[in-house]
Structure formats: structure tokens, C-alpha cells
């Protein structure tokens with residue numbers, strides 16, 4: 001990390017940065033204080049600003065209220081994804097209980113990964129509003145220190 005010079009021409013991929021919960025502006029700084037979802041009580045705690053580029057992690061009060069829609073959409077997508085592999089592996093038929101088993105399995109999986117969905121939803125949400133390079137350390141340094 002420390003050996004990384006500031007002349008970084010290589011742009012980290014958005015997908016990788018999103019999956020690793022990295023800041024949308026520099027794709028290097030962490031968006032969450034902790035890497036794991038445990039302890040769950042503080043799993044959504046974010047630093048005030050990105051440690052790498054100074055991008056505010058919560059641009060305005062209540063910024064993340066809209067993430068409910070994102071996590072809802074992701075949960076629905078996961079249900080559909082589960083449907084595909086469940087159908088391929090076990091088959092679905094209205095003649096037996098397979099649809100019920102699918103629903104129980106799918107609901108279980110969606111509940112289990114809900115903490116991850118909540119975290120990734122915030123990440124995706126911030127990516128919708130903040131472009132790559134939106135904030136730079138240099139620009140921040142010219143502003144008067146608080």
C-alpha cells in the first residue's frame with residue numbers, strides 16, 4: 001500500500017471495487033470501517049470520508065434512505081437466480097412440493113445474505129451518484145483545513 005506511488009494510471013475495475021466495497025471515486029479506499037459483517041451491530045459503519053481521496057461516504061444526511069429499493073431489487077434478483085439453479089438441479093413441478101421447497105430454500109438464502117445485500121446496496125447506491133475520480137486528494141488539499 002505505502003509503496004504505491006501517486007502516479008496511478010491503472011484504473012481499478014468497477015466490479016472488483018464494488019465487490020470489495022471500495023470508494024467509487026478512487027476505488028481504493030474502504031467504504032466500511034470493518035471488512036467483515038461481524039460484529040453485525042457496526043457492519044454499516046462508514047468512515048466520514050474516504051481515507052484515500054477524501055470522498056464523503058455520506059454526501060448528505062439521509063443519503064442512504066433510498067438503498068431500501070436497491071436491496072429489494074437485489075433480493076428479487078437473487079430469488080430469480082435461485083429459481084434458475086434450483087430448476088436446473090432439482091426441477092420444478094406443480095405436481096409435487098418442489099415449488100414449496102424452492103421457496104423455502106430461496107427465502108432462507110435471501111435472509112442469510114441480507115447483511116451482505118445491505119452493505120452492497122449502499123456501495124451500489126454511492127456508485128450511482130459518484131463518478132470515478134470525482135474526488136482527488138490534491139483538490140482536497142487546496143481547500144482550507146478544518
Ligand SMILES: [Zn+2]
Pocket residue numbers: 023024025026027028029050051052053054055
Ligand atoms: Zn476514495
